[in-house]
Amino acid sequence: MTILFYIAAAVAVLATLLVVTRRNLVHALLYLVVSLFAVAVVFYTLGAPFVAALEVIVYAGAIMMLFVFAVMLLNLQAASPPRVPWTAWVGPAVLVGVLLAEVIYALTIETQPLAGAEVGATAVSEALYGPYVLAVELASMLLLAALVAATHVAARAREDQTAASVERGRAVLHGQGTASEPGVIVEEGDA
């Protein structure tokens, strides 16, 4: 069982590293999904099967899908990000290294074994609707707020795009094109 933990941990770390370093966006997202699966396995080894399942369903399933949709929607293939020299990593790497060293140093003072007992879905749901019932309601309200915000922002984005393209169309008709569009009709697509 502990071997499984260390393998999954290694996979998770490696995948996360690749997420952060890939140039291509979709590859990065897929590596992120791999990392989430690895973490789900780690949850399982830690005796939290319910959470592992959730991780796979909600995190990898739902949130990652959102990411992929977004990438597709924004049609990023055309604008590949400029090459960032690897030296850009030095600063953050140093800062993060120091942070990691401090945390690890703090943690390695003395080790405490895990309880070993598995905490199943029933225990979690009892706790969930026991003392944490209020928190659950709050969580749901949070999700509702996010929903409203996301639709509002995204919707506005949609309107502007259409309004902007309509505006440009009228300008073209009257011949007062802007410097970048000297009155020639531009085919739709990404602005």
Place this chain on the structure above:
Amino acid sequence: MLSLLWLIPALPAAGFVLLVLLNRRLGRAGAAWIGAGSVGLSMLAALLVCGSFIVSPPAGDACRQVLWTWMDVAGFTPAIGFYLDAVSVVWVLVITVVGFLIHLYSTEHMEHDEGFTRFFTYLNLFVFSMLVLVLADNLLLLYLGWEGVGLCSYLLIAFWQKDPQNVYSGRKAFIVTRVGDTALIAGLFLLLTQLGTLEIQPLLRAAEQTWAPDSTVAVVAALLILGGAVGKSAQVPLQTWLPDAMAGPSPVSALIHAATMVTAGVYLIARTTPLFELAGDARLAVALVGIVTLLIAGFSALVQHDLKRALAYSTISQIGYMILALGVSGWEAGVFHFGTHAFFKALLFLGAGVVIEALAGEHDIFKMGGLARKLPAVFVTFTVGAAALAALPFVTNGFYSKDLVISTTLGTADGNVWLYVGSILGAFVTTLYSFRLVWVVFFGEAHTEVTRRPRWRQTMPLWVLAVFSIITGFLWLPAWIGAFHPLEDFLDTALPPIEWTGRYAHFAESAGAAFVIILIVYGGIFLSYLLWVPWRRGTHAFAASPVVRPLAAFWLGGWGFDWLYERVFVRPVKWFAHWARHDLVDYVVDGIAWVNLAGWRTLSAGQTGRLRSYVAVAGFGVVLVLAVVVLR
């Protein structure tokens, strides 16, 4: 008749006020009448009052007239009051008589000047201030006159104010005298604090009673008064302003810088004799100032090219004689020399004025020459004046007064041989430079044409002054000639008589001392004739020789005092003023504002607007906190 005393200064004051108010509406004639008229009336009043004072002296040989209390603060009650005694009679008579003659002379001399009314306005204000100075019954009122004459000398030196150089000379005069006045006002504070009053007679009596002879406070007070006198009477070290004061019109030089204002210092010391009698060291200081000044000024006068500057240095020298006399407690000798000097020096300056005007403003004596035939009247009167200056024996008043002064330097208790030798040398040099002027200006071939002839209003004053330069000498014949010395008896009522108690007193009073002076004077006249008539070219060559030329230049510049003061006093102040003109403290205040701005600029640079830098800073914060938690 004494009750008319207040009228003497009041008339010129009235003249001044009238001239100021009616300035525009008065023509030249009107201004002349008011200007000269007011001083003339003042002269009449002075003659009446002083006449009755001399004929029937009031009780206590002095009369005090209080107009109103000037101020009454914490027991200090100076009054606007006039005090007349023998000393002030001499001064008042000289001021008014010489003053009136000079006013008459100016009506013609300044005829073509567009500031005619303004000239007489200032002149009247001057006469008023001078009369207040000599008649004041307390030192504060004296100080009012003192500064008033300083102001008028500034206004009149800078009269032709179109030329900045004249204005500079006026400013220089006022500032240098003001330095002296600071010493005087400090003296006033000391006297007020120590003795409680500034009224001269009670002050002197209180000083005699409360101060021990040669006590430090007496010496300090006397020295401060000497400081004031040195400033106003252009003695070393504050004499640099008088030669530059010649920038003013000639009547101004005659009245202010020869006859009256420059002798204010002599009057002040004469008036406060009891103080100086208490302070032996101060008297020594006075004598030293006198002897040093008379020698320095004498030698400087010897090399001057400008006619009026030569006369200015001679004035400094002659006042040096008066101060020397006061220094050796020959008070009356100083006053007598003042009297005689006023007449012949005014005569010389007026003569110089006519000469300069005749030669269309030519000042350099070596460009004059041969004027004896062209301006006979001026020649005769100028020569009489020069003779009096040189102390031509028996005939001129200068002889009697200078002989008395020189003998006091030997005869009195304070006198000593060095002072005597110095004054003899001074007399010799005086003879040289006075007759040098006569030979160079009136003899030899003419260099510039005579364009204007003086009319009666200029020549008459010259003749009157010439006559005075002769007869006033007979007021005090030396002991070995005759016992006729009415002036001495008259002055004894106010000043302590001269005690001939020095080691060589017998010789000083005898004909022997007089014979020495007669020898010196004749020798000087003959030598100057030789140097400047037959051997003139030789003299010029000698003066231009490499050895003598720097010395002559040094003397020409007034022994380098101007050069020294420019570097020691004027430049540092000018430099500091220029350096601090934007107010050093303002830099501090603006500095505070700048610090705030700098702080704002550096902090706002931190706001790069990029999210990643903020997160990095947050991360850095976490690292720090963890470090503290972990490491502690």
Place this chain on the structure above:
Amino acid sequence: MASVSLEHALILAAILFAIGFAGLLTRRNLIVVLACIEIMLNAAGLAFVAAGARWGQADGQVMFLFVLAMAGAEVAVGLAIAIRFRQSLKGLDVDDADRMRG
């Protein structure tokens, strides 16, 4: 099950968090930034679960649930902003949005 110590789990969480944080600092593309945030949230959740496992209590997992909910909300809003971002700033470079500069 028993021999996995809490520290190792927490160290794993720390490593993941660190990588996510480094990515956040370096990468300039908004989507990658959001992904890094996800990684960091996930690491935090892992730490919660590990702690919960240590005492055998459910609280850890409950906290993970909340982290999950919050992450979901955060991504939703984040991506909406990303769309808006792309549309108005013609690109997804985070550094372009620096109009709040001091």
Place this chain on the structure above:
Amino acid sequence: MILLWYILIPAVAAPLAWLAGRRSEVAARWIAVAGTAAPLALVAGQWIAAAGTLGETFAASGPGAAGLVAGSWIADLKTAWIESLGISFFLAADGLTLIMLLLTFALGLLAVLCSWRGITQRVGVFHLMVLWTVAGLAGVFLALDLFLFYFFFEMMLIPMYFLIAVWGHERRIYSAIKFFIFTQVSGLLMLVAIIALVFIHGRETGVYTFDFTQLLGTPMAASTAFLLMLGFFAAFAVKLPAWPLHTWLPDAHTDAPTAGSVLLAGVLIKIGAYGMLRFMVPLFPGAVAEFRTWALVLGVVGVIYGAVLAYAQSDMKRLVAYTSVSHMGFVLIGVFAWNELALQGVILQLVCHALSTGALFILVGGLQDRIHTRDLGKMGGLWQVAPRMGGTAMFFAMASLGLPGLGNFVAEFLILAGVWQVSEWAAVLGAVGLVFATVYALWMMQRAFQGEETHGLRFADLTKIETGIFASMIAALVLLGFWPQPLITTARQTVDGLQRMTAQSALAQPADPGEAAAAAAETETAGGDEGGAP
């Protein structure tokens, strides 16, 4: 009751002038004239009426609060204002206040007259500000309640700020703000000191009051007294202005309109000196004695620094502003000398300085209206162009260098004589300051009026109004120079009162010149005799 009128008349006239200004400028000006001339007449009337009582010496006996019996004021008005805090609306007038009120209204009138042609835009609001400042000033001089004093102290600051900021010259905003910050910050220091004083008094006696007469003689530790004194000194030293805190004055003056400069130089500055005389020294005599040497140093440095800097200026108005710094240096050393001679000198100096510097500012303002510059470099030889103006400038230059025969000399002589008894070196350096005064005065005359006329300037000489203004000021200065007694008698009662208040402390003088004079007087009567009067 009349005291209230002094504040109300200008305060009421202010909005009237503003309203009238909207329709016709001349109406606004005449209302402003009325708003200043009426109280001036009232004060003059009260002064003449009170001439009798002012003459005899101070009736009250004993120092401290007891010394200040109600009867000793010429007129006073006390009504409750904010009961809970112990603040009363307490106005009172004695000799000093009458003089200062006379000065305030006279200069207010002059300020209005001299801007008759100078100010053209927004005339109504301008006169609102001028009258508002005059009302504030009157309030400051009358207030005896510390809170009321502070209220008026701050109230008259705002209109002066607008006067400079709106109608000023080139750098008016900078100067106005600088002026405001300097005065405001130091004012707050004073407020802290006042409140601390009230609490200390409250703790000692249980009575929380701002009434000055009760706060007098509050027992407190020497160190706290020193601190509170410093608080008051800060406010008054900035206002005075004392040496290090003076840098706002040249800027404020250079950029203020003529009327603003006249009010600023004439009266606003005097609040610093008045505050020290009336409040600071009587409240903390011990602390003042301790601080005396430092104050003398500041004063003397101010005298010489102001004079030398005046010489260095090329802007004429800035030059005159620095002369005020120099003259106020005399006032500072006079106040801290604290004997009758010095105090009478200080009060006289306040009046004479207001007249001479006010006149110089009106002159410079007039000159600026004619040739649109204040730069001395661009002037020269103006005497030929405007002889009357040249003559007047010469007169007031002479007044500012302390020429005897004018009021300034008498004041400076009394101050220095008083200071001599406290410390010789300060008096000598003060006298040396007079030499520097001569330097800058004559330098100004040369660069502006004498010398050759090279810039082809042609402008009209003094107008009727200006001649009238200058003639009245010349007459006042000459009168004060030859006969300052009326002013001295008016102030004698106050000066005696102030001396009594501080009789116990280290400030009192061991030997007053009065006694020494008495000793000398005996010897004098024995000797000399009185000549007959004319």
